[in-house]
Amino acid sequence: MSKKRVTAKEIARELGISVMTVSRALNNRPNVDAETRSRVQEAARRLGYVPNRIAKSLVLQRTHIIGVVVPEITHSFFPEAIRGIEEAAFQAGYHIILTHSSEDATREEEVIHLLESQRVDGILISKAQTVEENRIYQQLLERKVPLVFFDRCVPGIGADCVSVDDEAGAKRITEHLIKIHGYQRIAHLSGPQHISIGRSRLEGFKKALQENHWPFYQDLVVEAGFHETGGYHAMKILLEFPPEQWPRAVVAVNDPAAFGAMKAIREMQLGIPGDIALVGFSDDIRAELMPVPLTTVRQPAYEVGKKAAERLIETIEGNSGQTLEIVLATEQIIRRSCGCNP
Amino acid sequence: MSKKRVTAKEIARELGISVMTVSRALNNRPNVDAETRSRVQEAARRLGYVPNRIAKSLVLQRTHIIGVVVPEITHSFFPEAIRGIEEAAFQAGYHIILTHSSEDATREEEVIHLLESQRVDGILISKAQTVEENRIYQQLLERKVPLVFFDRCVPGIGADCVSVDDEAGAKRITEHLIKIHGYQRIAHLSGPQHISIGRSRLEGFKKALQENHWPFYQDLVVEAGFHETGGYHAMKILLEFPPEQWPRAVVAVNDPAAFGAMKAIREMQLGIPGDIALVGFSDDIRAELMPVPLTTVRQPAYEVGKKAAERLIETIEGNSGQTLEIVLATEQIIRRSCGCNP
């Protein structure tokens, strides 16, 4: 169909020399006559030669490609993280194959196999929500495929991991509600507990109460998931209690869940933060545009991606040392929904 | 470093048969004894065999990979479009290598070369803003590399193209301002004129005025670019005129530019839409959350990506027929900033 591509062999034939000399000339190897080199380069340009990386990869057993698996690309965190990955990769002379699992375990397995069969030099994974066992990751590790998890990690599996300090972030924002505002009865709209960020944020929330000897009510922890509808329904559940049992403040697992909660609160004609204060997590682009701007925790998405890619490249190139779990700090973004007036 | 990978040869040695039989068994080719086939498959599983697509691609001259070049990934349009691309690709058994040019012509050229050397089966391009000549695209077409432009096209170059009907969208929203609200003195904050969407939106704006015999003022067309700051500065320029020359309504080239314009208008203590009505384009996630929700035009980003990928795959597989320029319709999102009260 498409006309045959120019190969090194054509250049060699054209100039009456061997392919090897062509290869040497184009890769700037020593021991090539300056004139030969320039003739080769001129011919390559003239014929529109584009080296075949597939052949190169086959013989060198290196692709200089990093495989990336994300659960979704629409959510604002991942595009940012991907930018960071791309940046680090680009600087080190790598490129990326981006795949996404749509939060589906089967599809995640498929794309991981694709990446492996494509012989990427290493893989960056952010785990899909529905993944229940770690077999595939273990197999990858057994096969010594360089592997770094980012954002959604698998603790204790013996792989590198770059994530955000969710626990500390959740603890700090909860402490803000305790120490600055003195709210009693603080609720948590939690994330799924089989996802590490869901667990750590709940953990941080609990620790803040504990360390400050603040009352903890099991009823005030409701699983909401990561989306707006989940936040809405979880908040509804809390508001079905008699008014004296309502929470005075709510810590949502992320901003979309907080948006859902906002909707539920306003449907009850209650004021934020007057009746119920609310904080989110992730600093969604919409957070500051809400009718009551949302106090939240910014995650360094770009930095997570960049660090993870840098770490993976170190591993690929054999400078990795021991397994590391890198945790990046969050930043508190105080707006109005917590009761402050910045 | 990493322990040698299992190849078809190992399986063959293990079972005392030839590699070819292994290949046939694993690819479900006919003429393989049922028992042999199952022994091979069992051995492949047991040894953790992962076929090497690089070798396969080399011999088959097909990679089943689509290269994608986008100018950025943070903007909301592209993540959506990429989802559409991924979906169409996945369904047809293709995968994607995602690259981005950061709106930089040199980097775009680099990534296109990468994709070519990676021997992707075809390329989807959304052109970077700073690209000034079409040499590279022409070279690709000469080399018969399957190529489909999406969103940001290059008219008349003889390549397929899937885009949004920017002109009709801009015309329609402008006509809304004319016919429903009867605003005189309508301004346009335009996009860069070397980008097709910049040109078409201006074109649609002009046509709306023309066809409705509405006055057109050259002074009321100011180049703003695609970002908030550009919109802000462009609006400032308009507001430096004496008040009687101010526009009564403004059509911004996209929503971020409209957000910038909003800021400029409010800094002058003017009301939207009371003093100046405003409409955007692209239905940014923030548009409905603005203090005055922004009337805008929704672009079917997911569909653009999906269609473009489908068209590319047709081309790759030789069912393309003649060159097509597919144009998808936009949808008007009426909110408050135009003067309506939905």
Next chain:
DNA sequence: TTCAGCTATGTTAACGATAACATTCACAAA
């Protein structure tokens, strides 16, 4: 019986590049 015709399997070459080793040739030192 004999051979056409089928199935199952094997052998060789190819894809496009590079590594490792081999060769040629010019020039300088002995």
Next chain:
DNA sequence: TTTGTGAATGTTATCGTTAACATAGCTGAA
């Protein structure tokens, strides 16, 4: 003159897979 040395270039094998052709062995019809 001879020999050693190093630069420039060539030859062969290889990466892992599949296409194309080759062969062995069996079945069944003439």
